[in-house]
Amino acid sequence: MDSFPRVVLPFVLALAAAAGCFMPPGEDPGEGPSGGGAGAPTPSGSTGNGAVVDGGLPCDVSAVLATYCQGCHGAEPSAPMSLLTYEDLTAGAASDPARSVAELSVERMVSTEAPMPPGSGPTVPVAEVEVLRAWIEAGTPRGDCGGSGNPGPVATVCTSERQWRMGDDNPRPGGGELDEEGPWMNPGRACIACHTESGEFDEDEDDEDFVLLGGTVYPTLHEPDLCYGVDGNTTDARVVITDAQNRTFSLPLQPTGNFYLPGDEGPVSFPIKAKVVANGRERVMNTPQSSGDCNGCHTEQGKNGAPGRIYLP
Numbered sequence: 001m002d003s004f005p006r007v008v009l010p011f012v013l014a015l016a017a018a019a020g021c022f023m024p025p026g027e028d029p030g031e032g033p034s035g036g037g038a039g040a041p042t043p044s045g046s047t048g049n050g051a052v053v054d055g056g057l058p059c060d061v062s063a064v065l066a067t068y069c070q071g072c073h074g075a076e077p078s079a080p081m082s083l084l085t086y087e088d089l090t091a092g093a094a095s096d097p098a099r100s101v102a103e104l105s106v107e108r109m110v111s112t113e114a115p116m117p118p119g120s121g122p123t124v125p126v127a128e129v130e131v132l133r134a135w136i137e138a139g140t141p142r143g144d145c146g147g148s149g150n151p152g153p154v155a156t157v158c159t160s161e162r163q164w165r166m167g168d169d170n171p172r173p174g175g176g177e178l179d180e181e182g183p184w185m186n187p188g189r190a191c192i193a194c195h196t197e198s199g200e201f202d203e204d205e206d207d208e209d210f211v212l213l214g215g216t217v218y219p220t221l222h223e224p225d226l227c228y229g230v231d232g233n234t235t236d237a238r239v240v241i242t243d244a245q246n247r248t249f250s251l252p253l254q255p256t257g258n259f260y261l262p263g264d265e266g267p268v269s270f271p272i273k274a275k276v277v278a279n280g281r282e283r284v285m286n287t288p289q290s291s292g293d294c295n296g297c298h299t300e301q302g303k304n305g306a307p308g309r310i311y312l313p
Helices: 009-017 059-068 086-090 101-109 126-137 191-197
Strands: 096-100 210-218 238-242 248-252 258-262 273-278 281-284
Touching (some): 059 126, 248 258
Antiparallel strands (some): 273 281
């Protein structure tokens, strides 16, 4: 089998200028769930003006709310109520005082008729809904994130329960093996940065030996490096890229969830726009990007304003 296509250095250099990366629709680029940049979700315990108070929520619960809810349900909510503090979440719901706001929030997150976040907002992954559900079932115990306003890292789960082993052949979902080198290797890792650091690029090679952009699609927002993503053999999911010249590239997924655009299918004019399309639904990148190293921002916790992994709509 051919080795994983090598990469073009200029696109790696563009990574340093990237911000926002592959944001779910409805979220603004900023410094991410724990940052304080413009458009960043307000963290639990933040007053929204820089002053921080203790929200009294466990860190994992705070992180889910900061990522998906507090952009509207913050210190100065544009929605009907705040979802910042322990008292906010454990209060009786206005529509049903016998149930807590937390219980109604989970119900809305999984609703198909009146989902929250609404409209084109990001769907809350099942694993993160379960964070809130487990907290409720445990009796909504108080927590403490140190009063820093930073909800801390979100727990990661490898949904596929398959881990890529570097340096070895690996099992192919459905049977067979995947060679240790190929476009399916090292899911979740920043492929362009990795190949550049190892010196595995040569500007004199044929175009097919270069990768213009690449990344990994996962079922949920927070999954660890080297965990297999969405199996491209069992889904119609694709990543659709539109470049600055309005050229469109439709990229299928590998068995490990990786997608990539080889050099011989270019050129690509940056900045680019991107979306994940699957089962008649779309998840659209919020901001055009000047880097093709998608996993450079879409790490398991998210960097440069990205909330986490690229994941299915």
